[in-house]
Structures are given as C-alpha cells and as structure tokens.
Amino acid sequence: MKLRGIYLVIFALIIVSCKTAKKDKTDAESGATKIVNVKHYPKEIHLKNVTQLTFGGDNAEAYWSFDGTKITFQSNTKEWGLACDQIFMMNADEVLSDGKRPQLISTGKGRTTCSYFLPGDTSIVYSSTHLSGEACPPAPKKEDHGGKYIWPVYSSFDIFVADLKGNITKQLTNEPGYDAEPTVSPKGDKIVFTSTRSGDLELFTMNIDGSDVKQITHELGYDGGAFFSPDGTKLIFRSSRPKTPEAIKEYKDLLAQGLVMPTEMELYTCNVDGTDLKKITDLGSANWAPFFYPNGKKVIFSSNHHKAKHDGFNLFMINLDGTGLEQITFDGVFDAFPMFSPDGKKLIFSSNRNNNGTHDTNLFVADWVE
Template sequence: MEFMTLMDKIREQFGVSYTFEISPGETWNRSGDKSILQIFDIETGETKVLKEFDCVIEAPNWSADGTFLTYNSNGRIFKYALATGEVTTIESHYVDNCNNDHVLDPDGSGVYVSHHTKEDGLSRIYKIYFDGREPRLVTPLAPSYLHGITPDGKTLAYCAERNGSYDIYTIPAVGGNETRLTTAFGLNDGPEYDCNGEYIWFNSERSGRMQAFCMKADGSEQTQMTHDLHWNTWFPHISPDRQKVVMVAYTETDVRPGEHVPNKNVELRLMRRALPVEANCSLPADSWSAPQTILKLFGGQGTINVNSWAPDSKRFAFVSYVHGNDSSN
C-alpha cells in the first residue's frame, strides 16, 4: 500500500492518468442530475420506485418503526413518509451543509449528521432533533464522517482523518473522548454496528483493493469478509436480523480503491449468513456466503452510503441517478 501511494504521487507529478481519471470534472459534475428513490425486495428481487427528484438526493435511512425514510439533499435532511409520499424538511437551524453520512437515533428523537462547518468547511458530527430544538455538536475534531450507532444510542462510530490517516473511531453520543479502533495503512471507512452492538462492519483498502471487513466493537479481531478480485467494495450494511449484508461495488477499472465517486455504473451485492443467527454474530468470514450481484445501476456516491435496511430485514432503500440530460442511464 505504501508503494502504491508513492506511485500515485509520482503519476500525479508527471501527469500520468488512468482511464477512469481522464475527466474528474465530468465525474463530479452533478448539475442537472435526477435521483430515483427506490426499494429493493430481497425475497422477490423486485424494485419499487418511491419518488423521482429533479435534484441530487442521497443515502436513505429507514426508521426503526418502518414509517419513513430520511435522506440528505442540498445540505439539509428530509423525511419521506412511506404511507403518503409526503416530504418534509427536518429543522436543523445552522446545520445546513450536511453530507451523506448520517444515522437515526434509535430513540426516535432525531438524526446524527455530518455537517461541514462554516469556520473551515470540514465535516463534524451533530445531532439534529425532530422537535426543532437547537443542534448539538458531538465531535469538535474534524473531519469526522458518521456511519454507525449502537442499538442503545450511546456510542457513535465514524471515519475520521487524524494526522493524515483515515481510521475508524468511536465516541460517546453525548460527546467526550474519541477512541481509535483501526491503524491499518490506507483508508478505513464506513463503520456500522450490528443490531446487538457486538460487531462493527466496515470497509478498508488495506489489502490493496477496497473490501468489506468486520471486527468486534472494541476493535479486536479485524477480519476481511470479502475477497473480490474485480470489485472495490464499499459500505457493507448488515440487516437487523444479522442474516444479510448489502454493499455497493465499483469495477476495478472505474475507480481507485479509495474512491467512491458518483456517476458510475455500480453493483449492489449481497452476502448471506451460512450459520443460524444463534451462532457467532459476524465472525468468522467462512460463516458467510460469497457476495452475489443482485442489482446493477447508475450511481455510486449517494446510492447506499448508510444503512437503509427496513426493520423486517426483507427490503432496503437506495438511490439511482440519471446524469444531466442523459436519459439512457
């Protein structure tokens, strides 16, 4: 990994690009993009369109009571009522530059979000409330990108850059001292607790390609869970029943291992447990099936950045995109 990083710096110095690096401006140009909020049913393999948007929306979360989704768009967090299709804005006051890393508080009181603050533009974690009260800062240090919360709502897990290294940290939800869980070279991202709070799923490029990993909640027993030869696997989301993991994957020729960009053809891939739920919750790796592609779509960044499983573990929400005026995607 150190050698690969060195070679990337040399390529940049001499202007040598891979095919997928030729037009980064076009890759990140999302003006005119349309978003399609959808649900995938694991049992039937059917996709249901909930709503189409003439703007970029990202990263749906599914509420614990099953009644609504939350997502981010243009720096704000929104609610989508599943019964009526009504969209409402969650009052967040000055927290108005949220990215696609956010999770719902299990107690139903609000959403923990990652907000780029005005003083330096870096992402910090806040809690915003459904009752409209003032937001609360959780992580003074930045950048911090939220991905997970324990079932009791007491601890958050997030990716943070500290001293040039991106690793996984935890912090009390009320604020306090953060704890570093990973030290492996390269990007470690997407930490997400299982429904018992015993294990954290995450993705890491430590093997040379982005892959799914799992570890105990204290950071021990870090175990590689996927060994995809041709994909860079991001954001493994474990279902509430602990029997399935869905993730987004880029082909090896489309991105560097540490990139999760928009405007790409990606695949949603699924792993299933080979052991009963009473057995060890997440480890070892051989208790899970190899990932299988269940859906191909145009998306990437924003498609499924955070856990979007329904409480019944039979469905999950995701977003696909139509780029600019291109109706073929």
C-alpha cells in the same frame, strides 16, 4: 460521507452513452438498459413493489428511524434551493412528486452528510461544515489531480445532534480535522464515526452523548462507512489499504491535502472494540456502502468489480466469511447506499434508474423477498 458522490466518476465515463443509447441498448454484463427508464428489472428477484420516493437532483444516504416510519437523507437538489448537500426528513412511505420539498433538519449552511436517527426518533446525529462558514466548501477538481477521481475530506466536518426541527442541541466532536460518517448502534448505546484525529482516517466509537471515545482501527488506509450489526456487537466498513511504496506515498500526499482517492476498497468486519478484524471481500475496484442483513450473517453492499470498465455500481450480498456472493440489482448505471428497515421487510437504496438519462440520483424503497 461513505463515498457520497462517487457516482460522479461514472457519469464522466458514460455520459455519451446515456445521451445516445436507445432503450434496447443493453449493458453486456448486467443486462440492464443504459437509458434507465425502469424502476425494477426482472433479475431483481429479491425486490418487490419498487417505489421511487424522490424525483430529481442528488438524493442519497437514506436511513430509517428506529421505529421504521421515517427516513433521513441528504440532498443537493437545486430546485430546493440547495448549493450542496443538506439533511432532510420525511415519512418512509412518502413520495415527493411535483417538486415537493421535505422537511429540512440541518442548518442550511455549509455542507452536511451522514444523518442518522438517535434512539427515540426525536433527534438525529449528522456531520456538518457550517461552523467554518455558511458557504459550501470548494470541491476538488479532477484536472488538478491528473484526471483521477478525488474526494475531499473536509477538516471542517464535525458531528452534531439536532432535533427534528433542525435545532442543534449538542456538538459531539471538536477535535481538529475530519469528524464525520456517524451511525448509531441498534442497541442505542454507541456511535461509530471516521476521524483524522490520529493522523489517518480511522474508525472511532463514542457513547451517544459523545463521551468515552475509543479508536477502533489502526492500519494505514481510509476506514469509513461503518455500520453496526443488528445485535450491536460487530462493525462492517470499507477500507483502502495501500501497500506498495507508490500507493502509500500517494495516499499520504493526498490526505495531507485533505483528499482521498476512493477507487480501491474492500470490506472488513471487526468486533466493536476492534478485535477479530477480518477482510471479507477481495473483489478489486470499489466495494463500499455495506450494511448488515437482518440476520447479521450477511452484508449487502455496492460494487463495480463486475464491470469491465468499472463504470457502474450494483448491489451485492455476501456472507461474513466471504462466500456466497450474489448480485441483487441489475441496472446499468448506479445503485448504492442500501439499508434494511428495522424489521427487515424493506430495503431502501439510491439509484440512477428511471431518470430519463439524466444525472439524477433518487431514493427507492422495495419490499424484500427472501
């Protein structure tokens, strides 16, 4: 799920300013307007020809096909008749104007997340709760947890393979508990995913057919949102690492209820077998949604560490040794889920920009400028 929906906590913090700010109201740290009727900000020097692909609802986690011509993404857009996230596919250069709905390639039942093309681009892997019921599983309420931002880890999530018409062709996981967040190696040989099968939220790998499952991480904390390096030899992921007795107790108590509080996370890398584990950020707050730069020597990710009130996310880039931090996007609200196209020429991401002050999260694609 890669923290799908973490931007909701931002809305709770800035909804008043979104409704009342004027176009010349600027964010003190990013320089961006609060009313985000802008597609491209002057400081975004690495982005060119920014194009908005979706208009309305919550659209996120857009991932390219191996040939770079298509994307899959998840959406809960009510105008498309959705009560919670389902998986869609469209051409990478398609603009969904006038309420056009793209092709649904999940079942339309339960809640889904984290779709990714498999080699050959004729099928996808994704996570779904539909085996436990057709309805959307209930979302936790902040008021039940002292107003803290809480994210559900549904034990009914399993990982499936489907063709591009939405027909499920295989179930890859059937262990009790949460199995989700699958992504595929550029080599086409492995899938990495997050599971609670060990009693904690850890990373695992498996072959494309679901065989040879191996546990990759072993430390207490939520390991997730993993992606392979361009050469398929390394993983980048985000993790919480509770250390104090109080933090450990809170983490374990929430996990026992199928919940996590994903507000303190840093980025880690390791080899695909789990060796050479390294922490590459120490920024504080929430650092997540990482993806490797095409040369494999940097990662792009989303963070709110630079915000005094942690009330907004922008994209940043950093070297694998933790040096060279650079801010990439500059809107005042939310940017996340960045992914480079297979040829490295384009970047797709989700953003609250250009939404007329609503809560809409849309997909944007841009040419990447070195």
